[in-house]
Every structure is written in structure tokens, then in C-alpha cells.
Amino acid sequence: xxxxxxxxxxxxxxxxxxxxxxxxxxxxxxxxxxxxxxxxxxxxxxxxxxxxxxxxxxxxxxxxxxxxxxxxxxxxxxxxxxxxxxxxxxxxxxxxxxxxxxxxxxxxxxxxxxxxxxxxxxxxxxxxxxxxxxxxxxxxxxxxxxxxxxxxxxxxxxxxxxxxxxxxxxxxxxxxxxxxxxxxxxxxxxxxxxxxxxxxxxxxxxxxxxxxxxxxxxxxxxxxxxxxxxxxxxxxxxxxxxxxxxxxxxxxxxxxxxxxxxxxxxxxxxxxxxxxxxxxxxxxxxxxxxxxxxxxxxxxxxxxxxxxxxxxxxxxxxxxxxxxxxxxxxxxxxxxxxxxxxxxxxxxxxxxxxxxxxxxxxxxxxxxxxxxxxxxxxxxxxxxxxxxxxxxxxxxx
Amino acid sequence: xxxxxxxxxxxxxxxxxxxxxxxxxxxxxxxxxxxxxxxxxxxxxxxxxxxxxxxxxxxxxxxxxxxxxxxxxxxxxxxxxxxxxxxxxxxxxxxxxxxxxxxxxxxxxxxxxxxxxxxxxxxxxxxxxxxxxxxxxxxxxxxxxxxxxxxxxxxxxxxxxxxxxxxxxxxxxxxxxxxxxxxxxxxxxxxxxxxxxxxxxxxxxxxxxxxxxxxxxxxxxxxxxxxxxxxxxxxxxxxxxxxxxxxxxxxxxxxxxxxxxxxxxxxxxxxxxxxxxxxxxxxxxxxx
Numbered sequence: 001x002x003x004x005x006x007x008x009x010x011x012x013x014x015x016x017x018x019x020x021x022x023x024x025x026x027x028x029x030x031x032x033x034x035x036x037x038x039x040x041x042x043x044x045x046x047x048x049x050x051x052x053x054x055x056x057x058x059x060x061x062x063x064x065x066x067x068x069x070x071x072x073x074x075x076x077x078x079x080x081x082x083x084x085x086x087x088x089x090x091x092x093x094x095x096x097x098x099x100x101x102x103x104x105x106x107x108x109x110x111x112x113x114x115x116x117x118x119x120x121x122x123x124x125x126x127x128x129x130x131x132x133x134x135x136x137x138x139x140x141x142x143x144x145x146x147x148x149x150x151x152x153x154x155x156x157x158x159x160x161x162x163x164x165x166x167x168x169x170x171x172x173x174x175x176x177x178x179x180x181x182x183x184x185x186x187x188x189x190x191x192x193x194x195x196x197x198x199x200x201x202x203x204x205x206x207x208x209x210x211x212x213x214x215x216x217x218x219x220x221x222x223x224x225x226x227x228x229x230x231x232x233x234x235x236x237x238x239x240x241x242x243x244x245x246x247x248x249x250x251x252x253x254x255x256x257x258x259x260x261x262x263x264x265x266x267x268x269x270x271x272x273x274x275x276x277x278x279x280x281x282x283x284x285x286x287x288x289x290x291x292x293x294x295x296x297x298x299x300x301x302x303x304x305x306x307x308x309x310x311x312x313x314x315x316x317x318x319x320x321x322x323x324x325x326x327x328x329x330x331x332x333x334x335x336x337x338x339x340x341x342x343x344x345x346x347x348x349x350x351x352x353x354x355x356x357x358x359x360x361x362x363x364x365x366x367x368x369x370x371x372x373x374x375x376x377x378x379x380x381x382x383x384x385x386x387x388x389x390x391x392x393x394x395x396x397x
Numbered sequence: 398x399x400x401x402x403x404x405x406x407x408x409x410x411x412x413x414x415x416x417x418x419x420x421x422x423x424x425x426x427x428x429x430x431x432x433x434x435x436x437x438x439x440x441x442x443x444x445x446x447x448x449x450x451x452x453x454x455x456x457x458x459x460x461x462x463x464x465x466x467x468x469x470x471x472x473x474x475x476x477x478x479x480x481x482x483x484x485x486x487x488x489x490x491x492x493x494x495x496x497x498x499x500x501x502x503x504x505x506x507x508x509x510x511x512x513x514x515x516x517x518x519x520x521x522x523x524x525x526x527x528x529x530x531x532x533x534x535x536x537x538x539x540x541x542x543x544x545x546x547x548x549x550x551x552x553x554x555x556x557x558x559x560x561x562x563x564x565x566x567x568x569x570x571x572x573x574x575x576x577x578x579x580x581x582x583x584x585x586x587x588x589x590x591x592x593x594x595x596x597x598x599x600x601x602x603x604x605x606x607x608x609x610x611x612x613x614x615x616x617x618x619x620x621x622x623x624x625x626x627x628x629x630x631x632x633x634x635x636x637x638x639x640x641x642x643x644x645x646x647x648x649x650x651x652x653x654x655x656x657x658x659x660x661x662x663x664x665x666x667x668x669x670x671x672x673x674x675x676x677x678x679x680x681x682x683x684x685x
Binding site: 376 | 399401424464472487563568586596599606610621632669
């Protein structure tokens with residue numbers, strides 16, 4: 001996919017500072033006030049303080065990532081819409097027939113939390129802390145104690161742009177992040193803050209990573225699993241890269257958890273038989289040696305043998321209208337209750353017995369909105385077009 | 398536009414679509430009924446039929462080393478001359494491709510401006526009747542600026558006009574649209590700056606930590622200028638203020654027939670629509 005010597009040269013150049021061709025925006029102090037003359041001038045021009053004639057937004061959370069602490073008996077779900085994180089007790093009462101929002105244990109939300117485009121969630125069960133990664137605005141990893149609630153002041157760490165998955169290792173005292181933009185895993189000491197430097201990274205053309213999303217740190221087996229969408233283009237951040245972008249098949253790639261640098265995965269699951277369709281969250285059941293993948297666009301949870309590799313079909317699929325699985329983004333396994341948690345990009349999360357298969361109803365269903373609530377489905381919409389033929393607005397997310 | 402919280406009418410999504418995250422640009426071609434979107438994670442431009450939905454492959458994909466695309470953001474379409482324009486955020490340039498280009502094709506024209514220090518090009522719009530292109534970008538001092546070029550310019554050129562300065566109210570910009578000889582711009586005044594270098598290796602020199610989305614910053618706005626404006630010129634019309642609900646606008650779309658302007662924002666995670674038919678008249682209310 002790439003040229004190792006050229007990549008290394010690019011890496012050295014970046015480490016030395018900004019690329020001469022495309023300097024990043026420096027962290028210089030930006031003006032915080034507009035000129036008094038401008039503010040006076042605009043008082044007398046057409047327009048001004050006009051009320052919107054229409055406003056389209058979803059007032060409820062949209063789930064994204066999920067992580068659980070079976071012994072601590074909590075589950076944390078991130079919310080990209082209301083910029084928050086919701087905490088539920090693992091034994092939360094969530095009857096699927098109930099149409100009301102499920103009672104949460106805590107809702108962490110507000111400017112002090114640093115939560116904005118909240119994506120992956122990782123839990124540190126020994127320190128009773130959890131992490132939420134920002135996928136866009138913020139470029140931070142926010143850390144909270146289990147007891148956090150409301151506008152809780154997070155401890156924050158600056159991280160690269162486009163972080164998604166989060167995973168914590170007790171053995172290494174490290175937290176790992178997947179970074180979409182650079183196709184890397186980057187590792188920090190667990191109590192890192194502000195501009196503490198990373199300890200290591202796994203990145204490079206031999207890693208097979210391509211737009212990595214969900215990750216899982218399998219400490220028992222000494223491995224890290226990464227779900228990849230397949231979009232690959234170092235030129236997006238490296239202006240000296242001359243080889244053009246690629247659409248690679250989506251995949252799961254597995255690495256030794258002590259790896260660093262441009263290392264090949266020890267296993268790869270990839271190919272048409274997998275059924276991958278924007279594979280997102282991933283989790284490992286190291287008791288039964290199974291691997292679960294939130295297959296977002298196909299509305300499925302795919303189950304593979306933990307050591308599967310190559311072009312293989314899943315051994316089980318949870319999918320169908322009875323499951324309520326709809327754009328699953330996160331998945332987590334509870335070994336104490338032998339249950340699978342599925343977080344959808346929307347207003348529900350479902351809990352199934354681990355061995356569930358097919359079009360089965362969940363044993364519990366968590367709602368963050370009344371049943372039947374619409375879901376506009378926005379995820380950081382920063383572009384817009386108007387289709388005059390159909391009188392429709394086109395919104396990429 | 399509908400209001401409140403509603404489900405989308407249709408969605409284009411899935412592996413076959415070749416859509417990626419960070420789609421900062423999209424355009425609709427009403428003459429040929431096409432949707433064109435930029436995909437920085439794959440270094441591509443994808444074109445769909447206007448009525449597409451579901452996990453459907455694009456009609457065409459522009460991708461490859463000859464395209465010279467690096468970080469495609471803003472997208473514009475010129476149905477009259479059958480061209481697609483891309484604002485390349487990472488390459489400090491805008492590029493024009495044939496509308497029906499497919500595969501690893503070279504751009505027809507590339508416009509950059511070292512003289513003006515144009516960089517971080519985020520938005521682009523084209524006026525095929527007046528034969529000009531306007532780019533929302535930053536200048537050599539990282540201040541937001543609207544650069545105007547002749548549509549047929551090619552190479553490292555000097556803009557025919559530059560709108561920037563304290564009287565413009567522009568600290569940063571995102572997208573731009575053109576209609577009836579006017580420039581409509583989403584002026585994004587956010588204090589946000591990525592703490593890490595683009596390669597994701599380490600924090601930028603002098604960085605003390607991440608900058609919160611909630612960091613205080615002046616309110617953004619939708620600003621309207623004339624295409625003939627040049628220099629430190631205040632907007633001719635504006636949508637700004639707490640009542641507008643606009644904080645830091647991003648996406649920008651015009652519906653001149655109905656007199657509406659729409660804007661989207663990641664900060665609010667939603668869309669706003671404004672009924673301003675006067676903005677599309679040959680003369681604004683104050684005669685300008």
C-alpha cells in the first residue's frame with residue numbers, strides 16, 4: 001500500500017515539525033473580539049437578528065460507543081448528538097415493552113465535560129474511571145470517575161484529530177486510541193493529561209489499518225482488535241504522498257498488544273464472506289473465544305471465532321426487525337451475565353444473551369427517548385446542498 | 398424545510414457508496430440531476446444520480462495519483478461548463494475536473510496563490526455566467542479571506558479580488574455559495590485549533606492542551622457580499638445574533654426560488670433555515 005522508506009521520511013519530516021507544503025494551523029492566540037466598527041456597521045444592513053423559519057435537530061441523545069465494567073456493574077454509552085455520556089447500571093430495568101426512556105444512573109453533559117462529538121468509550125475497572133474520545137471538535141480524550149454526573153469537569157488529554165475507539169489495559173497501564181485520519185493506534189499512559197506525549201503507536205503501510213474505528217484490548221490473549229472501514233489515503237494528511245487514495249475491503253486486523261511501529265497484523269478477517277458493511281464497534285469474549293462486530297449498515301451483530309482469519313463467514317448473526325438493532329455502532333460483552341450490549345446510532349441499545357442468533361428479541365431494551373421518536377441522524381453536519389428538483393436538503397454526516 | 402425532529406426521507410450509506418467520514422463538501426447539479434461529494438479519507442470525489450438511496454455505488458469516482466487531490470473539502474458544480482470544483486484543504490488550491498470525469502484523471506485546471514498566501518481552502522463556488530470562482534480560505538497570516546479568481550485561471554495566480562480585514566467581520570470561513578452576483582459565506586469564528594500536527598505524531602509547538610468546542614469565540618454568521626467587492630469591505634447583508642440560533646455555521650445552501658438560506662452546524666448538530674427573499678433580489682433593501 002505504501003513505500004516504507006518514503007513513509008519513514010515523511011514521518012521524520014512530520015516529527016521535525018510542520019510540512020513546508022501544508023503547515024498546520026498554529027496554536028497561536030486567535031482574536032476573540034470583532035472590531036467595534038464591524039459591529040456598528042452591521043446594525044444598519046439588511047438582515048441581522050432574524051429568527052429561523054425552520055430548525056431541524058433531534059432533542060434526544062444518539063448512542064455511539066459502549067463499554068461496560070461487569071464487576072463495577074456499570075455501562076457507559078457515549079452520545080454524539082447531545083454531546084454527552086450516559087451511565088446505566090448493568091442490571092438496569094429495561095423491559096422491551098416499555099415505551100418510556102430508561103432510567104439512567106447519570107447523564108454527564110456540559111462544557112466542563114469537554115464532551116462534543118463523543119465517540120468511543122473505554123473503561124478502567126481498577127481505577128474506576130472511564131474515557132470518552134472526541135472524534136472531531138475538541139481532539140481530546142476526556143476522563144471521568146465512575147461517580148461523575150452532570151457538568152463534571154473532565155481531565156483531558158490532547159490527542160490527534162479523528163480519534164474513535166478507546167481501550168484500556170490494566171497490565172500495561174495504557175489507554176489505546178484508534179485514529180481514523182492517520183490510520184493508527186496510539187497509546188498513552190492511563191493518567192496522561194494536557195500535552196503528555198504518547199508512549200508508542202502502531203502505524204504504517206504494513207499494518208493493514210484503513211480508517212480504523214472500534215477497537216478492543218484483549219488482555220488475556222495479549223492482542224488488540226481493530227475494525228477498519230477500508231478507506232486508505234495517507235495523502236489526506238501527508239502532502240508529499242503521491243500514490244492516490246484507495247478503497248480497500250473492510251476488515252478486522254489483530255495485533256500483538258505490545259507491538260509498535262509499522263507491523264503487520266497477526267490475523268486479518270477480510271473478504272466478501274465476512275459480510276462487513278462499515279464494521280464499527282468490536283468486542284472479544286475471551287471465555288468462549290468469540291469476537292463480536294457491530295456491522296453498522298447491515299444492522300447486524302456478526303460473531304466470529306476469536307482466532308478467525310481470512311475470508312470467513314460469521315458463525316452467528318443477530319439481525320432482524322425483532323432485534324431492534326438499527327445502525328449498531330458499539331458492542332460490549334458482559335462475562336458475568338453472559339450478555340451482549342449493542343448501542344445503536346439512535347435512540348436504543350439492546351441487551352441479548354451472548355449466544356443469541358437470528359431474528360430474536362432482546363432481553364432488555366434501553367431507550368434514551370420515548371418509543372417512536374424520530375431520529376434526524378445528524379453526526380456533525382458541516383456541509384449542505386439543496387436539491388431543487390426534489391425540494392430536499394442533502395446532508396453528509 | 399421541515400422543522401423539529403424528523404426521520405430523513407432517504408439515506409445513501411454503506412460500503413458500496415464509497416462515502417467516508419469527514420464529508421466536508423457536497424453539491425447538487427440541478428441540470429444533470431447529480432449529487433457530488435468529496436471524500437478525504439479516500440482522496441476521492443464521488444458522483445451519484447440525484448435520486449440515489451441505500452447502499453448504492455456511485456456513478457463515477459475520481460481517485461488516484463493523477464488527480465492530485467489531497468484533502469478535498471468544499472465542492473461546487475458548474476453545470477453550464479460541465480465542471481466540478483474542489484477546494485483542497487491540504488494542498489492550498491482549488492481544482493477543476495470535467496463533470497463526467499471518472500477514475501485517475503488529471504484536473505483541467507489548478508488555481509493556487511502564493512502571492513495571496515491562500516491556504517486551508519475549505520469552500521469553493523463558481524459563477525458560470527460571470528466566469529469567476531470564489532474560494533473560502535485563509536491568507537498567509539491564517540486570517541479568513543474570500544479570494545476571487547477568473548474561472549479559467551490556471552496555475553499560481555493573483556486573485557482578482559480578496560475580501561478580508563477587520564471590517565468584514567471574518568476571522569474564519571467554512572463554505573461559500575454564489576447567486577445573482579452575490580457571495581454568500583458561512584463565517585466560522587471558532588477558536589478551535591487541532592492540538593496535534595496533521596500527521597498525528599505529537600502536539601504542535603506551543604500547544605498547552607486541547608481547545609474546547611465551548612471555548613468562547615465571537616458569534617459566527619452568514620455574510621453576503623457582492624462579487625465585485627474587494628478589500629476590507631463589510632457584508633452587504635448578514636444573519637447574525639443570538640436570536641438566529643447560529644453559533645458557528647458550517648454547511649451553506651441556497652434556495653433562491655423560495656428565498657431561503659440554510660445552514661448546518663456540527664456544534665448544534667442540526668440545520669437552520671431562514672426566509673430572506675430580499676437577499677436574492679437584484680437590489681438589497683438598502684439599495685446595495
